[in-house]
Amino acid sequence: MIPVSLTIEGLYSYQKKQTVDFTKLTRAGLFGIFGQVGSGKSSILEAITFALYGETDRLDSRDNRKYNMMNLKSNEMFIEFVFVTGINNNMYMATAKSRRNSKNFDDVKTIERLAYKFEKNDWIPIELNILENVIGLSYENFKRTIIIPQGKFQEFIQLGNKDRTQMLKELFNLGKFELYFKVASIEKKNDENIHTLDGKLQQLGEINPEYIEQQNNLLQIITKQSDDFSKQLGAKQKTETELEQLKLLFDKKLQLQQRKEEKVSKHKDIEKIENTLKKYEYCILNFKNIFDKKEELTNEINKSQKLLDSDKKKLTLTLNNLKDLNNKFEKVKIEYDKKETIQKEIDELSKISKIIKLEFDCSEISVRLKKGEKISAQNLQIINDIKVEQKTLTEQLKTLKTQMPDLTELYKIKEWHTQNNNLFNALLEVEKEIKIIENDKLQVQEQYNNLCNSNNLLKNFKFDSYRIENIAKTINFLTTKIEENKEKILLIENELEHLNVQSKLEQYTKSINAGEPCPLCGSLEHPKILDIQNVSISLKNSRNSKNKIEKENTEIENSINSLNNISQKLLFKQEELNKNFTKKTDAFAKIEHHKTLFKWEVSDTFEVIENKFKLAEKLKVEIEIIEKTIEKNSKEIEKETKNKEKYKETLDKLNQELTNNKSVIELLKSQIEILKVNDFLNSDIEQLKNEINNKQNFIKKTIENFNLLNKQIAESQNICNNLTGKIGANKTILVNEKEKSEQINNKINEQLKNSSYNIEEIKNILLQEIDIDKEKLNVNNFKQAVLEIENQLKPITIEINNRVYVAESHNLLKAEILNLINNIKQLNQDFGKIKNEINKLNDDLLKIKILQKEGKSLSERAEDIKILKNLFKGSGFVNFVSTVYLQNLCNNANERFYKLTKQKLSLEITEENSFQVRDFMNDGKTRNIKTLSGGQTFQAALSLALALADNVQKIISSNHNFFFLDEGFGTLDKDSLNIVFDTLKLLQKENRIVGVISHVEDMKEEIESNLQIINNEELGSLIKPSWE
Structure with missing residues (x-):
């Protein structure tokens, strides 16, 4: 992953929007982010990790993270991080934003995180989890390998064995080798299959x-x-x-x-039905319709009579109600006619109330006018006093500025002296380093002398000048000696082979007895038995000689290894010595050149210059105090002048308001005709309001009663008129219905005269309700x-x-x-x-053969599974693989660490998978990694971290080597810091992209491409690139 850009707004100390263009930083290879403690350097890394993973080390969700992450002077938080990754350099963008509730400062909305991929010149939204997949690292491992926050740099070294194995397991997907439970599951399933198969065989039994x-x-x-x-x-x-x-x-x-x-x-029943049908059809045809009409008219007459009686009763009640309403109306009308006079009294009472209010206001205004005139006079006095003080301060300021020295020149002289001291200190450091290297070289020479003294073969090879060529001659001598000894061993081995044959023959000769067959040729006669003596003594002597020569060879090989080590150390020390002599020459040249840069006429010492600076600082403080006082007085004059104008404007308004109120009072008094004003001047305004409300309510109630009675009288009159007309119409309808009923009765009597049935018989026949069609x-x-x-x-x-x-x-x-x-x-x-029994027996016989074959296969598989289960038990295989990965990691790290420590140290893995150090300055002996110095620990941690990052980049198929380190380095001494500088420069030469975050000022001088973070009290953290 390579960062492209980062935009931050409203995050921690970043108040205003700030954008980091990483393309210019990463182009340099090595870049830095510098600033004082608390300036907001680490917030840049935290913004990146939060945009990618939604996690931070500083805060979690329980710490009200969304509120505490947002700058207290900001109402919005925004992070936008753009980066490229993968073989195809695909570009991705991660954003995070949140807003503060405008009505509730403490309420910060949920942080919304989004992800995008750049395709076809446009940002396409993607799922957030895709970011972790394309980066190829979890949040924890991202902090350990790519972007390492404060305090996490040396974590990989300090992790326990279990945690380090777990980390490797996650980074390199070693979980795929955690196969114990899968194998156990397979074993269980295989055992179940065996038991099932045995059960099936038992169920099938034996077949004849x-x-x-x-x-x-x-x-x-x-x-x-x-x-x-x-x-x-x-x-x-x-x-x-x-x-x-x-x-x-x-x-x-x-x-x-x-x-x-x-x-x-x-x-007979059928004939009876036929007779009944004839009677029923006759009555239906001649009497049914006329009987139905008579019944209908009778019902109508009864209905009309009831309606007529009801309307007459309603008319009587309505007339009585109308009479009562008219009586009430006459009484209300008398009160209604007085409403205009009462309304006029209400208007005059309202005006009297206003007069009382205005006269009270006039009294208040008069009091305010007296107070205001007094304050205005005091304001004029304050302005005059401040102006006198301003004049005195201006004269003092002028005098102090004439005494101020030229600070620009003083700064240049001081800078020359500071640089001159630095150059002399650098020369002393180089000379000190030369002495240390020469001392180290003497120690290596002493190691050579000790080695020669302890080895008889090397006593003749001590030299006065310890040149590499002389040591090479010694190594060649020893190598030749080894070859000679190997030839001797070969001759002794041939002799031993011959002696072994002789020893075997000696055993055979001892077993030959007269008359018994020879064990070799089978002959019964033994005329010339081989005479062999002292074979075992010869064998013992030859073996001792061989062991002695082999032991000598081992000692020689150890001496050669030691000599090679000494040769490498001498070579390395000589190279360092040459470099430092060159540095010493350069230091002398820089000092002489610096002397030529002193161009000032004054010859003041560094201490005199410092005293002048102190005097200038004192004058500067006094000048600033006076300037601030003058500025403060100017603001005070401006403020009091504005107050003066404000007081005058207020007094003018009060006078105008007093005049207006008096005019309104006179106007209102002239408009009152019925009531007397003096009668109410001592009255309370609330009493007048109550009297006005009572009169208004009386008028309102009178009008409502008048209108209501008027409406009720009209409605009652309409009801009476409607009922009178309805009663007349119903009387006419009732007479007509009675006449029609009489006509129908006459018609029924006429038809009965021509019929053989009387009226009761006809009614009974019609009551039968016979279905004629059905019966026919x-x-x-x-x-x-x-x-x-x-x-x-x-x-x-x-x-x-x-x-x-x-x-x-x-x-x-x-x-x-x-x-x-x-x-x-x-x-x-x-x-x-x-038949079924025969078929079943044949099928069972076939099944038995198949099951027996499967059983054999399952038994063989069970043995293989048992072997695998023991292999994977207790994460044994995962631990083995993690050990291999750790060893490879250590080997890769050593390629850099060995060079960084100038062939003095290397890293190794113990049997417990912990780190230890092999010290070549102490005969290659091992020691605990915790014994390393601060600078050496940095080199070891950096080497491991870079090796880890390299492996991770290979896993995720990335061709980018990017590494970000947030480490203060404030606890390191100067020597350790120099080691860090040299290490970082070597990384730059390896075409790596390395970012460093620190507050150490010396690092800023070593890293040209950098960002300076400044925390402004008003604007928050600001980012200043070195190229601007």
């Missing part, structure tokens, strides 16, 4: 092939019996079918005869059914002819057929049962 053959023979017998029974069944079923048809004919003939007898018994249909259906029965009987009688049906014979035949069917069915069941 001879029993299967017996059952096949039984099937053939059953098949033959079934065929015989089927032939007999066919003949009997044919006879039974003929008898069944004859039985049906006899049954049908009997049914028809029974139905015919039933119809004959109902003939029933009569016709009866006659038709009788005819159909007679027509059906004729063909059946002809078909039966003279045949006779005997039920007993028929039932006997059926029993025989049923018996045959049951026999056949039983045979078929036996056949199916036996």
